[in-house]
Amino acid sequence: MLFSDAVEAFINFLTIELQRSPYTIDGYKKDLKYFQNYLQKSLGRYVLLSDCNIFIIRKYLLYAKKEKNYSPRTMMRNIATLKSFCKFLFLEGLINENFADRLHAPKIPEGMPRYLSKEEIQKICKCVDLSTYSGLRDYTMLMTMYYAGLRVSELVHLAVNDVAELHDLSIRQGKGGKCRIIPMHNELQKVIGYYIAKRLSTSKYLFPNKNGVPLSTQYIRKMVKKYAVKAGIDPAQVTPHVFRHSFATMLYKNGQVDLLRISKLLGHANLRATTIYTHTSADHLRNAIEKL
Structure with a gap:
């Protein structure tokens, strides 16, 4: 055989x-x-x-x-x-x-995930040329990654029907075939609503290429690095997954969302995978102590 x-x-x-x-x-x-x-x-x-x-x-x-x-x-x-x-x-x-x-798998060293501050995200997004259709699409994808914490594979497979009500994001192609609902941030509602109004394609996918099929994940990876360079941020430190880490980190540091809910938003199969977001800065720890 x-x-x-x-x-x-x-x-x-x-x-x-x-x-x-x-x-x-x-x-x-x-x-x-x-x-x-x-x-x-x-x-x-x-x-x-x-x-x-x-x-x-x-x-x-x-x-x-x-x-x-x-x-x-x-x-x-x-x-x-x-x-x-x-x-x-x-x-x-x-x-x-x-x-x-x-066979035995190697042990993965546990380290703090890289993440971007809100100011760094804004710097990257400001580098996008919104006067072009491709720029508007790129900007919408960047904002969707940050405000919804999507995996890059979930982003490229989003369908127009998944955001039809501009209220929630329906993830139907999650890891392991799992589905989940992510409430849409007010700012993201505006961005996606404007993008759909200007959208040129009739594809069922929200972010298609010129042939109407999903953009490649490689395109998204190159895109975020391109805008990181324009923003003066080390491109080696910026990936689509870093946007996802940034989403989860900001939720945790704001102190309004517990790990269980963050886990559900991220689509983690178990809570252990979410505990990496308990990494904190010295200022965050200091603020927590001062509240005692």
Whole structure:
């Protein structure tokens, strides 16, 4: 059996039976494609499923770490992909042993998430040229990321119907296929309302490209860095996820929203993932003590 055929069967399983989100499936596809390319380059021929074993997987992971400089988080995701893939193959009887079960994911060092102040967000947004349609779209996306804390995959898959009432944002393509409702900030209501009134596309997606399909997540990543440079902010410190961190951090620091509600707004599967936002500045701690 060709390795590519096994991958196709796995992707079909994720799509049809588990109904994973398109973004999740794309992640699995990319990870397995990189692994397949490595195998094909190493073997110099088409890759068979029988070529896959624990030793070749470990050689690939070493290559990914040493040659491709994968971060611990990226390594962890690749290992999770390979473990899920091999578990599927074993349960389907396509391999005799689930050898990937012996893989151990690296420990991720816990650090404070980067976030931007409200002033830095405003500086970035002021750099957008609102006289052009693409600028208006970019500005609306920046404001949506900040005022709703969306993941980049959730942003690009927003549909016009998801903001139809300009009251709530309906997230239908959340991580793990989960849905949630995010109340819309007054400022965001104005921005999205104005954008929709000026919108040129008839696509069902709120932020489509010229072909009417969702913008790529890569476009969003490049966009935020472009405006960070214009604002005089280190682009290495600005990503779509930093906007999400900024949203959660501001909610927590304002002291009006507890971690449980922040967790629900962010779409976290468990509260533990939200505790990273308990990072605080010295001024924040000082203010808390002074209230005693």
